[in-house]
Amino acid sequence: MGHDGLNSWGVELRLRDLTDAHAHPFRLVPSSEDLEEMAASLGLSALRKVKFEGKLIPEGKRDWRLEASLGATVVQPCVATLAPVTTRIDTEVSRSYLADFTEAFTPEQEIEMPEDDTVEPLPATLSLSRIAEEALALAAPDYPRAEGAELGVTQFTESGKQAMTDEDTKPFASLKALRDKLGKDGE
Secondary structure (H helix, E strand, O other): OOHHHHHOOOOEEOHHHOOOOOOEEEEEOOOHHHHHHHHHHHOOOEEEEEEEEEEEEEEOOOEEEEEEEEEEEEEEEOOOOOOEEEEEEEEEEEEEEEOOOOOOOOOOOOOOOOOOOOEEEOOOOEEHHHHHHHHHHHHOOOOOOOOOOOOOOOOOOOOOOOOOOHHHHOOOHHHHHHHHHHHHHOO
16 A cells, blocks of 8 residues: 555555554645545535645554544535535544444443544544545534525514514513513503
8 A cells, every 4th residue: 555545535544554653644635526526425516625634643552543634615505595605614633543442331221422522443444535524524614604695584673672582482482472462551
């Protein structure tokens, strides 16, 4: 595989084949085809200037830690207007891969998410590009808004009345309002 595999997008690394004598730096820059594929799988309009850079650090004889930074420019349709929204993402990514990873639960307990979602069992192969893609999916805005775009939630308030708040939209708020109104009318 050679050292270059660390810098190739989409290559599966066998961590067991890497020497644990030192850290292994990597710098991944996807090709335009890779960017198109990633954008499609993440539901983005476009993806530009992606760089995933960091190192795989041996911990003890068999465990590994990944410390990296991911930079990317994502273009998504605005949730309100579908106009393209461009977001610059810069995020730190860290993962620990443990050879003796065991989920800490017994079968009769409900399966709960482990507290630390950066810790994973040591995989047979590791795809740095997949990690980059996951990190990107997490970092991209869920509800991108174009500048000045409002979802159809414009609030019209009669002068002299209070604007609606989140409190008002809770169940029973309408009952409270009705009660208040009845109370006023009865004065």
